[in-house]
Amino acid sequence: MPRAPRVGHLVFTRPLxxxxxxxxxxILAGGxxxxxxxxxRRARPKQFLALGAGESLLAAAxxxxxxxxxxxxxxxxASQATLAAVEAPGSTILVEPIGRNTAAAIGLAAIHLxxxxxxxxxxxxxxxxxxxxxxxxxAAVATAFAAAERADVICTIGIAPTRAETGFGYxxxxxxxxxxxVTEVARFVEKPDATTAAAYLAGGRHLWxxxxxxxxxxxIVDDLARLVPAIGLALAQIADALAHDVxxxxxxxxxxxxxxxxxxxxxxxxxKTPGVVTVRGDFGWDDVGSWAxxxxxxxxxxxxxxxxGDGVVVDGTGNVVMADPGRTVVVVGCSDLVVVxxxxxxxxxxxxxxxxxxxxxxxxxxxxxxxxx
Amino acid sequence: MPRAPRVGHLVFTRPLxxxxxxxxxxILAGGxxxxxxxxxRRARPKQFLALGAGESLLAAAxxxxxxxxxxxxxxxxASQATLAAVEAPGSTILVEPIGRNTAAAIGLAAIHLxxxxxxxxxxxxxxxxxxxxxxxxxAAVATAFAAAERADVICTIGIAPTRAETGFGYxxxxxxxxxxxVTEVARFVEKPDATTAAAYLAGGRHLWxxxxxxxxxxxIVDDLARLVPAIGLALAQIADALAHDVxxxxxxxxxxxxxxxxxxxxxxxxxKTPGVVTVRGDFGWDDVGSWAxxxxxxxxxxxxxxxxGDGVVVDGTGNVVMADPGRTVVVVGCSDLVVVxxxxxxxxxxxxxxxxxxxxxxxxxxxxxxxxx
Numbered sequence: 001m002p003r004a005p006r007v008g009h010l011v012f013t014r015p016l017x018x019x020x021x022x023x024x025x026x027i028l029a030g031g032x033x034x035x036x037x038x039x040x041r042r043a044r045p046k047q048f049l050a051l052g053a054g055e056s057l058l059a060a061a062x063x064x065x066x067x068x069x070x071x072x073x074x075x076x077x078a079s080q081a082t083l084a085a086v087e088a089p090g091s092t093i094l095v096e097p098i099g100r101n102t103a104a105a106i107g108l109a110a111i112h113l114x115x116x117x118x119x120x121x122x123x124x125x126x127x128x129x130x131x132x133x134x135x136x137x138x139a140a141v142a143t144a145f146a147a148a149e150r151a152d153v154i155c156t157i158g159i160a161p162t163r164a165e166t167g168f169g170y171x172x173x174x175x176x177x178x179x180x181x182v183t184e185v186a187r188f189v190e191k192p193d194a195t196t197a198a199a200y201l202a203g204g205r206h207l208w209x210x211x212x213x214x215x216x217x218x219x220i221v222d223d224l225a226r227l228v229p230a231i232g233l234a235l236a237q238i239a240d241a242l243a244h245d246v247x248x249x250x251x252x253x254x255x256x257x258x259x260x261x262x263x264x265x266x267x268x269x270x271x272k273t274p275g276v277v278t279v280r281g282d283f284g285w286d287d288v289g290s291w292a293x294x295x296x297x298x299x300x301x302x303x304x305x306x307x308x309g310d311g312v313v314v315d316g317t318g319n320v321v322m323a324d325p326g327r328t329v330v331v332v333g334c335s336d337l338v339v340v341x342x343x344x345x346x347x348x349x350x351x352x353x354x355x356x357x358x359x360x361x362x363x364x365x366x367x368x369x370x371x372x373x
Numbered sequence: 374m375p376r377a378p379r380v381g382h383l384v385f386t387r388p389l390x391x392x393x394x395x396x397x398x399x400i401l402a403g404g405x406x407x408x409x410x411x412x413x414r415r416a417r418p419k420q421f422l423a424l425g426a427g428e429s430l431l432a433a434a435x436x437x438x439x440x441x442x443x444x445x446x447x448x449x450x451a452s453q454a455t456l457a458a459v460e461a462p463g464s465t466i467l468v469e470p471i472g473r474n475t476a477a478a479i480g481l482a483a484i485h486l487x488x489x490x491x492x493x494x495x496x497x498x499x500x501x502x503x504x505x506x507x508x509x510x511x512a513a514v515a516t517a518f519a520a521a522e523r524a525d526v527i528c529t530i531g532i533a534p535t536r537a538e539t540g541f542g543y544x545x546x547x548x549x550x551x552x553x554x555v556t557e558v559a560r561f562v563e564k565p566d567a568t569t570a571a572a573y574l575a576g577g578r579h580l581w582x583x584x585x586x587x588x589x590x591x592x593i594v595d596d597l598a599r600l601v602p603a604i605g606l607a608l609a610q611i612a613d614a615l616a617h618d619v620x621x622x623x624x625x626x627x628x629x630x631x632x633x634x635x636x637x638x639x640x641x642x643x644x645k646t647p648g649v650v651t652v653r654g655d656f657g658w659d660d661v662g663s664w665a666x667x668x669x670x671x672x673x674x675x676x677x678x679x680x681x682g683d684g685v686v687v688d689g690t691g692n693v694v695m696a697d698p699g700r701t702v703v704v705v706g707c708s709d710l711v712v713v714x715x716x717x718x719x720x721x722x723x724x725x726x727x728x729x730x731x732x733x734x735x736x737x738x739x740x741x742x743x744x745x746x
Contacts, residue, residue, distance in 0.1 A: 038703075310742060314732045323719070328745045330411075330733040332722040337707070341719050346696070348712050348721055349705040359687045360703040369683060372701045 022121050023145050024217075025065030026109045027091075029058050029076045029084055029127035030099050035290040035357045038345035039322065042373050046288065047127040048083050052298040052308045057288060058127045062088040064134060065125055068141040073113070074127075075105045097257040103268035104260045107224045107231050108253070110217040111239040120217040121148050124265070129210065130297045132284020140281040141214075147182045148214040153275045154223075155214045156185065158207025160282040164197035167289065169209040169266065171278055185276040188266060207278065209266065210285055220269065228268045230261050291338040292354035294320050311339070320351060345372045395494050396518050397590075398438030399482045400464075402431050402449045402457055402500035403472050408663040408730045411718035412695065415746050419661065420500040421456050425671040425681045430661060431500045435461040437507060438498055441514045446486070447500075448478045470630040476641035477633045480597045480604050481626070483590040484612040493590040494521050497638070502583065503670045505657020513654040514587075520555045521587040526648045527596075528587045529558065531580025533655040537570035540662065542582040542639065544651055558649040561639060580651065582639065583658055593642065601641045603634050664711040665727035667693050684712070693724060718745045 033046025040046035047058040055063070058074070065072045072091040076084045081095050094109055106124055113120040123145060131137045140157050147155040158171040169191055174184035188209065192200060200206035221239075225232030234256040241249035261268075270276060286296050295306040304318040310328040311321030318336040323329040329341050336351045347360060364372050406419025413419035420431040428436070431447070438445045445464040449457045454468050467482055479497055486493040496518060504510045513530050520528040531544040542564055547557035561582065565573060573579035594612075598605030607629040614622035634641075643649060659669050668679040677691040683701040684694030691709040696702040702714050709724045720733060737745050 310745075312733070312736055312740065312742070314736045315729075327717045327719070328737070328742060329719040330721070330737065332720070332729050332733050333726045334710070334721055334723060337721065339719065339721050341714070344700045346700070346702040346712065346714050346719050347705070348703070348707055348710065350707060353706045356688075356705050360685070360705050363685055363687045364701070364703065367685065369685070369701060372683075 022117065022119055022149070023069040024071045024073060024113055024117075024120055024122045025062075025069035026106065026113075026122045026124050027058070027061050027065055027072060027074045027088070027127050028102060028105055028124065028211075029061075029074050029080065030096060030105060031128060033128065034361050035355060036288070037357050037361055037373065038347050039340060039342040041343070043079065044083065045080065048080075048087060051288065051294060056087050057129070058084065058087045060131070061125055061127045061129065062091055064131065064137065065123070066090065068138055069123055069145070073109055075109050097254045099262075100257060100260045101262040102265040103224060103228055103263045104231055104257065106220060106265050107235045108238070108257075110221045111235050111242065113217045114221065115239065115242040118218070121145060121214065122217050122220070123148075123214040124212060126211045126287075128288045130284070130286045130288055130293075132286075132297075134283070136283030137281070137285075140279050140283065141212075143179075143181050143279045144212075144214040147177075147179055147277060147279070148216060150179065151275075152219055153215065153277045154219065154270065154273065155182065156270075156276065156278045157210055157212040157214075157281040158185075158278040159210045159285045160280055161201050161206065161208050164194060164201045165208065166191055166194055166197050168287065170200055170206040171209050173205050173207065173278070177277055181279055182277050183280070185278050188271040207280060208285075210281070210287070211266075213265075213270070220265075223269045223273045227272050228261065228263060230259075231263075231268070234260055290354040290357065291320055291340065291349070292351050294322075318351065395490065395492055395522070396442040397444045397446060397486055397490075397493055397495045398435075398442035399479065399486075399495045399497050400431070400434050400438055400445060400447045400461075400500050401475060401478055401497065401584075402434075402447050402453065403469060403478060404501060406501065407734050408728060409661070410730050410734055410746065411720050412713060412715040414716070416452065417456065418453065421453075421460060424661065424667060429460050430502070431457065432460045433504070434498055434500045434502065435464055437504065437510065438496075439463065441511055442496055442518070446482055448482050470627045472635075473630060473633045474635040475638040476597060476601055476636045477604055477630065479593060479638050480608045481611070481630075483594045484608050484615065486590045487594065488612065488615040491591070494518060494587065495590050495593070496521075496587040497585060499584045499660075501661045503657070503659045503661055503666075505659075505670075507656070509656030510654065510658075513652050513656065514585075516552075516554050516652045517585075517587040520550075520552055520650055520652070521589060523552065524648075525592055526588065526650045527592065527643065527646065528555065529643075529649065529651045530583055530585040530587075530654040531558075531651040532583045532658045533653055534574050534579065534581050537567060537574045538581065539564055539567055539570050541660065543573055543579040544582050546578050546580065546651070550650055554652055555650050556653070558651050561644040580653060581658075583654070583660070584639075586638075586643070593638075596642045596646045600645050601634065601636060603632075604636075604641070607633055663727040663730065664693055664713065664722070665724050667695075691724065 029047045033040035036046040039049050048056045050056050074084050074088045074091050075094045078095050085093050144155040170189040172186040174186035238253050241252050300306045305313040306320045309323035311323050312330045313319050314332045316335045320338045321329050322340045329339050338349050338351050340347045402420045406413035409419040412422050421429045423429050447457050447461045447464050448467045451468050458466050517528040543562040545559040547559035611626050614625050673679045678686040679693045682696035684696050685703045686692050687705045689708045693711045694702050695713045711722050711724050713720045
């Protein structure tokens with residue numbers, strides 16, 4: 001007799017069968033995506049945007065995850081659960097009571113997987129990434145899953161850097177391992193300054209930390225218990241409840257979750273735990289972090305302008321111009337601007353200041369115009 | 374028995390009584406206003422825009438005209454007649470079969486006035502002007518009407534220049550006349566270069582040509598007959614028809630009008646005819662010719678930013694930002710830009726290049742996106 005699907009904070013869009021595969025893609029889709037305002041809104045954050053592609057970032061992540069792992073779990077916020085269910089058909093939607101950063105989210109996902117499958121191996125995958133070469137990505141993911149199944153390691157995918165990027169963390173490579181293509185990680189490095197980033201790019205010993213990692217679910221739960229005890233303790237209580245009282249587990253999660261430390265998995269676990277290894281990835285990866293990243297993803301014309309929808313540039317170069325279907329944005333005589341029309345809002349910001357979209361969000365909040373957020 | 378209203382190309386929203394006053398305001402409202410795209414559209418040109426005021430430019434012109442002259446005639450295109458009738462209640466709407474510049478439009482208006490009132494005095498008033506000091510404007514207009522009633526002159530209103538403007542034509546002052554406040558115009562001067570404009574501003578002998586003038590209707594018809602015979606001949610035929618066959622006059626207008634020379638009243642008549650005088654006007658006048666003119670009309674904040682609607686500027690100066698009601702435009706880290714959201718379109722252009730909006734219009738046309746014009 002198959003186990004009944006468990007519900008509570010969990011919305012199972014597809015019950016797991018007893019013979020479910022060991023590999024699980026855990027897609028983190030709880031972000032707010034403020035830096036992609038006005039396309040990204042509170043009610044429809046960036047992972048639900050297509051950004052010129054035929055599918056949303058989340059739909060693409062789910063599609064790739066299902067292909068690579070068989071089972072997909074999407075961790076998201078209650079306000080996004082319906083949208084996520086639409087974008088991730090056939091996936092388990094795990095709803096967090098409140099966002100508490102990645103350590104808690106991954107831990108919660110891990111104990112839910114363990115409740116069903118003590119041998120579960122998970123791959124954590126952010127929802128807001130661009131993958132240019134999907135076969136290359138599948139190969140790297142398969143190697144990483146295999147590494148996690150063979151040994152008690154956490155296997156990351158380190159992205160071969162293509163520029164001296166100061167906006168990402170880096171992995172410093174250590175010794176090779178017995179498995180082909182898998183290398184020890186000597187240490188995690190915080191976002192570097194420009195000089196250091198250039199040295200990393202030239203040296204070949206550093207890879208971008210793309211936020212993807214693979215391990216047994218038990219391993220990450222044990223690491224959290226040891227390294228972030230406040231989270232580990234709460235997870236242990238919730239896991240205990242999950243084993244015999246699903247409704248109670250939901251209530252317990254709602255009660256305990258808000259008090260959990262909002263710490264990232266990198267700071268909480270990855271930088272401190274032994275046995276972290278990496279697979280080098282070179283598959284046209286990019287973080288879709290701000291409007292400045294869009295040209296790398298969608299390409300630009302001969303004058304360096306990137307237009308999504310009926311965006312038109314006259315006498316200008318290096319602009320990113322986006323208009324909803326049925327609308328137009330025309331830029332005359334300007335260069336290196338981001339101009340985005342989405343719904344009821346328009347943003348204009350220099351491309352070099354794309355991170356400062358948060359200032360727009362702050363100012364709208366200050367003026368009581370939060371209806372546009 | 375009152376005369377029946379005449380119809381045809383004329384849409385009389387209010388029949389003229391036999392004792393109609395002699396003074397008529399003739400408001401020219403046939404322009405396309407391309408340089409105020411995207412607020413100004415083919416179906417709703419700039420004279421129908423409020424631009425931050427509580428009434429459209431045309432409604433304001435009609436209100437002032439009715440106060441100054443008693444009778445108002447609005448000359449416009451068929452495509453704008455309904456909008457004009459809404460904005461100009463109580464006015465006569467005179468529809469041109471096609472736009473043929475101001476000489477033809479004013480001549481057509483004049484013969485229609487003469488058909489009803491051989492002694493009609495008219496004041497020609499563009500629909501797209503901003504008047505900051507309306508009592509000052511009324512005083513100047515009253516003086517100009519009085520000058521036109523006393524003598525066979527064409528009395529302009531010359532605007533006291535407030536900057537070395539190179540975008541306007543100028544009137545060079547001549548000798549005083551017998552009427553206080555009325556001066557002969559020595560000559561009309563084309564748009565000057567910057568050096569010349571600065572000399573005009575310093576010299577005090579030149580006024581801006583604001584396109585307002587006052588004369589007997591008979592005078593301008595006679596001048597057109599003498600100086601632009603192709604127009605004069607057509608007007609004579611139409612006037613003859615108007616006297617006995619209104620429907621025939623309408624058909625004749627439709628037949629003759631397209632072949633008329635598209636010449637401005639300035640080039641066709643004012644620069645050549647004797648007896649042109651002027652009243653000096655200093656009443657916060659500005660031509661609403663492009664987005665660059667908007668701050669002078671609506672004012673700017675302490676950082677030089679002009680926002681209409683929920684336009685927001687963060688960390689920038691000297692911007693003109695406009696959003697429709699219920700929409701927002703946020704500009705972060707940019708200065709001296711015009712950013713206008715109107716309906717389904719957004720324009721971004723440096724303020725110093727506001728004239729280049731025509732390039733946007735050209736490019737949309739080239740791309741087959743005329744639906745946005």
